[in-house]
Amino acid sequence: MASDERFSLELNEQFAERRLGAVRNPVVEGPVSDWATDFSHVEPEWANDMYEIQAGLRTRCPIARTERFGGAWLPLRYDDIAAIAHDTERFTSRTVVMGNFRPPLDAAPMGVTPPISSDPPFHHPARKLLLPPFTKSEILKLEPATRAYCHELIDAFDGRDTVDAAVEYAQHIPMRVIGDMLGFPPEDADEFRVFVENALEGINLPPEQRIANMGQLYEYLVAQVHDHIENPRDDLTSYLLNCELEGEKLNAFHVTGTMALLLIAGIDTTWSAIGASLWHLAKTPKDLERIVTDRSLLPTATEEFLRAYAPVTMARLVRDDMEWNGVDMKAEDWILLSFPAANRDPDQFERADEVVIDREVNxxxxxxxxxxxxxGSHLARMELRVALEVWLERIPAFSLADPAAVVWSKGQVRGPRTIPMRIG
Amino acid sequence: MKVSIDMSRCQGHGRCYDLAPDLFDEDDEGYGQVRGGGEVPAGSEPNAQLAEANCPEHAITIEA
Structure with a gap:
């Protein structure tokens, strides 16, 4: 039997130790007293209308604060968000999911899910390994299979007049595509959904539960690793197992951390973008009609959906105590880096709160x-484009069956998790 | 007209080769590169401007 000493039986224990070594803060839940001083991205008001909260804060603060999660800042202006995203000296990416855990300091510079969690100088070579399989031209090779799968999902709607566009369409597309890229069995998709929800929405669960949930994900990944050691194949998991960084194979934390990143980030983000785009078209008949009549609008419309409904908010940790743009930041304070807020800053975008489907400069x-x-931006754009093209081709007339029943996710990835849709 | 990419700013978003494939291409890692030394053929000026205006990293420069 093939073996690989990096993935010994003690590995799960090592993972658990690493997680238990994290700094933990008490879980604070319940209504927000003032969004400027007590914000929380996991309360229902945020999930329901993050944009209104953020617009209010942008004029009031414009960097909000909370003592929850052990202390965090929320900048609202594009310029501040861009400055932090570009400043890897003063802000570390050791983990990019803000919650009640801070991984041990020695998790840097690789971080928990490289390369997104890696700081320079580790970051660049680790990222470089992954760039070739994610270029636009490599991704375009996956387009025919993605298109066929979208058709298959719509074939299953046959004879029904109401479907759930999030549950029965949007979520399946990225699960299938990234699952195939990693070489995971397609029938495991239900488990992927649980992993995604645990990782991103479960941040305020009791610590023991959170640790157990993370353990479940890593056990799954290690099982996939062993399967790939025994049966190597042409996919990203085998690639990660075999590739080298500065002459050495990647260690077990690196391999499984990257697998976790690709699986989680590959799914919920695009699922959210597809769902939000369909939701917008369903509730905005004039935009739907324009696009159906003139498909050449689809590229600018897609970029506009990405701007207006950007799913992803990142997180950083402050490296050292400092004053930054008028606020007194402490080492280990979180920064909630809201790209959705940047994308709706009226100083950066004209008609920032409107969806302008022919916006040329974006x-x-x-x-x-x-x-x-x-x-995965080229992958996400391909999946979003193909998902919309196939849906519009097959179902050119659709509307929300029950607008009040649409449910949005909380936490750092925003998208509709259920969209009852009337079709035909 | 000539276009160029500041490689210290380019992060491989790919908006330039999406919007102006006549002027830009991807390299093996997805970073942008100019075609034909960056010379903009007559008629392609609007594409050059579109690429410049949509680069999230402000990495593209146009010289008249």
Missing amino acids: RHAAFGLGIHRCL
Whole structure:
């Protein structure tokens, strides 16, 4: 039997130790007293209308504060968000999910899910390994299979007049595509959904539960690693197992951390973008009609959906005590880096709160800015474009069956998790 | 007209080669590169401006 000493039986224990070594803060839940001093991205008001809260804060603060999560800042202006995204000296990416855990300091410079969690100088070579399989031309090779899968999902709607566009369409597309890229069995998709929800929405669960949830994900990944050691194949998991960084194979934390990143970040983000775009078209008949009549609007419309409904908010940790743009930041304070807020800053975008589907100049930050630009941005754009093209071709007339029943996710990735849709 | 990319700013967003594939291309890692030394053929000026105006990293420069 093939073996690989990096992935010994003691590995799960090592993972658990690493997680238990994290700094933990008490879980604070419940209504926000003042969004400027007590914000929380996991309360229902935020999930329901993050944009209104952020617009209010932008004129009031414009860097909000909370004592929850052990202390965090929320900048609202594009310029501040861009400056932090570009400043890897004063802000570390050791972890990019803000919650009640801070990984041990020695998790840097690799961080928990490299390369998104890596700081220079570790970051660049680790990212470089992953860039070739994620270029636009490599990704375009996956387009025919993605298109066929979208058709298959719509075939299953046959004979029904109401479907759930988030549950029955949007979520499946990125799960299938990234699952295939990693070489994971397609029938495991239900588990992927649980991993995604645990990782991103479960940040305020009791610590024991959170640790157990992370353990579940890593056990799954290690099982996939062992399967790939025994049956190597042409996919990203085998690639990660075999590739070298400065002459050495990647250690177990690096391999599984990157697998976790690709799986989680590959799913919920694009699922959210597809869902939010369909939701917008369903509730805005004039935009739907324009696009159906003139498909050449789709590229600018897609970019506009990415701007207006950018799914991803990142996080950073402050490296050392400092005064930054008028606020007194302490080492280990979180920064909630809201690209959605940047994308709706009226100083950066005209008609920032409107969805303008033929917007020609659209320097949005949906995929981040600086060295951590979303590795999968070309993949996400392909999936979003194909998902919309196929849906519009097959279902040119649709509307929200029950607008009040649409549920948005909380936490750092925003998207509709259920969209009852009337079709045909 | 000539276009150029500041490689210290480019992060591989790919907006330039999406919007102006006649003027820009991707390299093996997805970073942008100019075609034909950056010379903008007659008629491609609007594409050059579109790419410049949409680069999230402000990495593209146009010289008249």
